[in-house]
Amino acid sequence: MITIEGLNKSFKVAKRSTGLMNSVKALFHREHTIVQALDDISFSIEPGEIVGYIGPNGAGKSTTIKVMSGILVPDSGSCTIMGYTPWKERVSYVKNIGVVFGQRSQLWWDVPVIDSFELLRDIYKIPHDEYKANINLLVETLDLQTLIYTPVRQLSLGQRMRCEIAASLLHSPSVLFLDEPTIGLDALSKIAVRQFIKTINKEKGVTVILTTHDMNDIEALADRVLLIGKGRLLYDGKLEALRKKYGSHKIITVDYRESIKSFDVYGVTVHSQTSERAVLSINTEKVMIAEVISQISRLVELLDVSIEAQPIEEIIVQLYKEYQI
Numbered sequence: 001m002i003t004i005e006g007l008n009k010s011f012k013v014a015k016r017s018t019g020l021m022n023s024v025k026a027l028f029h030r031e032h033t034i035v036q037a038l039d040d041i042s043f044s045i046e047p048g049e050i051v052g053y054i055g056p057n058g059a060g061k062s063t064t065i066k067v068m069s070g071i072l073v074p075d076s077g078s079c080t081i082m083g084y085t086p087w088k089e090r091v092s093y094v095k096n097i098g099v100v101f102g103q104r105s106q107l108w109w110d111v112p113v114i115d116s117f118e119l120l121r122d123i124y125k126i127p128h129d130e131y132k133a134n135i136n137l138l139v140e141t142l143d144l145q146t147l148i149y150t151p152v153r154q155l156s157l158g159q160r161m162r163c164e165i166a167a168s169l170l171h172s173p174s175v176l177f178l179d180e181p182t183i184g185l186d187a188l189s190k191i192a193v194r195q196f197i198k199t200i201n202k203e204k205g206v207t208v209i210l211t212t213h214d215m216n217d218i219e220a221l222a223d224r225v226l227l228i229g230k231g232r233l234l235y236d237g238k239l240e241a242l243r244k245k246y247g248s249h250k251i252i253t254v255d256y257r258e259s260i261k262s263f264d265v266y267g268v269t270v271h272s273q274t275s276e277r278a279v280l281s282i283n284t285e286k287v288m289i290a291e292v293i294s295q296i297s298r299l300v301e302l303l304d305v306s307i308e309a310q311p312i313e314e315i316i317v318q319l320y321k322e323y324q325i
Contacts, residue, residue, distance in 0.1 A: 001175065001207050002045040002068070007077035009038040009063055037063040038074065039231035047174075050201055050208040052222035052239070054215075056320065060231045061211040065177050068209070069099050082174060095124060098168030098176045105160065106167055107152045113163045114148040117170060124171040131170065138166040141196050158189030165193065169200065176200070178210045182217055194220045215312040227319060235319060242315060249310040250289060252280045256300035265295045281310075 015031040037060045045051055055061050066072040067079060070086035070093055079086060084093040107116040121131045139145055142162045152160060161181060168176065178197070182190045194217065200206045210221060218225060218239065225242065227235035235242065251271075259275040267287030271279040282292050293305060 001047040001049075001082060002043075002209075003078075003080045004044070004068075005042045005078045007038050007041040007064070007067065007074050007079060008036075009060075009067060009072065009074045011035045011037055036231045038067070038077075041077070041228070041231070041233050043226060043233060043236055045207060045209065047207055048201065048205045049224060050197070050210065050222050052218040052225040053209055053211045053228065054213075054218060054225055054316065055228040055234075059228045061228060062179055064228070065099075065179050065209070065211060069097060069177055070094060095171060096174050098171070098173035099179075100161075100164050100168050100177070100181050101179045105152070105164060107160070107163060109153050110151055112149050112151055113144070113155075116152070116163075117148065117167060120167055120170050126171050130172065134170050134172060138169060141199055142166055143192065158185045161185060161189065162193065162196075165196065169206075172204070173206065175207045175209070178208060178212075180212055181210070182212065182214055190214075190217070197221055215316065219312055227316070229320065239312075242319070243309065243312075248285045249281050249283055249314075251308045251310065252282060252289070252292065253304075253306045253308075254278050254280065254296060254300075254302060255304040256302055258300060260300050263296065263299065265292055265299075268292060 011034070012032045013035050015033060039060075041060070041064065053061055053064065063072065067074050068081060068086060070090040073087045081093070082096055084096070086093050106120075107113060108119070117135065120126075126134070139148065142165065144162060144166060147155060147159050147163060152163070155163065165178075165181065176197075181197075182193055185193065197208060197210075198221065201208055208221070210217065212218065223239060224237065225235065225239050226233060255277050257276075263270055263273070263278060263280060267282050269281040271281055273279075280292075282289065289307060293302075296302065
């Protein structure tokens with residue numbers, strides 16, 4: 001479905017210095033620096049995959065998506081999606097993709113949402129029966145019944161994002177690019193968007209490339225992650241493999257009857273402690289969970305114990321530190 005090999009993209013950025021004299025000099029001679037946004041990026045994605053594309057701000061995520069959607073032309077390298085080169089065959093290519101940028105809208109601001117949908121129908125030349133079927137599916141699964149007759153400017157951010165996703169899928173694309181689709185959404189809206197993405201992936205086989213800073217989105221949707229930093233691809237693999245490699249720590253919450261000054265147990269780090277509860281972290285490479293619980297039970301009378309995996313955010317931070325990004 002998607003094959004990218006040796007993709008490079010750089011930008012020329014003007015240097016700006018403070019002071020009147022420097023501003024005058026800049027009128028006649030402006031200095032520039034070259035920022036390498038993408039540095040020899042290569043990966044492939046199979047049909048029907050949901051892939052999380054993650055990395056810190058400025059890592060190159062959005063630049064990659066813009067190249068893949070045909071908005072930007074790379075300096076070198078190749079990108080083939082469904083047999084198309086996005087920036088060379090853009091008119092034919094865009095009929096097969098959907099794109100949602102979390103901070104930009106494809107809906108017309110002052111008209112009802114349904115008017116934008118109908119204009120997109122004409123732009124993409126969607127057959128009448130296909131358009132009706134898609135509208136019915138999208139309105140029902142994204143709960144848009146009362147929203148499509150409302151002007152976009154009167155919608156909340158969460159409502160608008162649901163409409164944006166619907167607009168990107170009206171023409172039945174094979175690939176969906178989602179760039180921060182849940183940014184600024186409340187918990188309820190995030191759950192609705194995630195569930196819908198799962199549905200279209202399962203029922204229609206839509207390939208999804210998701211860029212986000214919300215690791216809950218990644219955990220809920222993606223089995224595979226691509227990690228980019230400073231324009232370089234640092235990790236490409238299963239999310240579960242990432243957990244196994246870096247997620248050796250477990251979080252144990254213990255509730256007990258009597259107070260204790262400290263948990264002096266080998267391999268245990270105390271995150272927080274009160275007279276009735278303690279949150280502990282253990283390294284399972286050094287000590288077994290059962291042994292830790294056994295030692296704690298000899299120190300206090302346990303009322304309840306819960307064990308959780310290390311949050312995915314902490315694992316990603318460990319990976320950032322390893323590559324010093």
